[in-house]
Amino acid sequence: MTVSFVCRTESALPPEKLFDLARSIDLHVDSQERSGERAVGGVTSGLIGEGQEVTWRARHFGIPITMTSGITEFTFPCSFTDEQIRGPFKSFRHVHEFEGTGTGSIMTDRVEFAAPFGLLGRVAERLVLHRYLHRLIRDRGHFLASISGHTGAP
Known part of the structure; x- marks a missing residue:
């Protein structure tokens, strides 16, 4: 079983520019300053692209976490x-979609995840992780939208 959610963020930027901001390792680090997230392996700065990987280290819930993710689809x-x-x-799995509008673009983040540890993990997904990750992705979207001088929509 997986848990999923969707966040939509409006931006004054065109889709091409917002697309590049969303795949910037440096801006990701800036947007996750609170958790001390940093890139420690693979692509560690600049723009990540198709077939590339990045390893992140961060502290969430007071626990040090290491996660390697790869770009599996890229259009x-x-x-x-x-x-x-x-x-x-x-x-x-995190799908980032970009659509042009008359005034800029909309970025849609579609996230699907599953926690380990069976029943205990499913309880954590619903009681803690869903809300925590939704807020993290929403705030990241607002951060990227604010670069263009426009605050993102929830």
């Missing part, structure tokens, strides 16, 4: 997908 400037290769989740 510039419409969408890209990153998926956990190694890490704390049983599975983790």
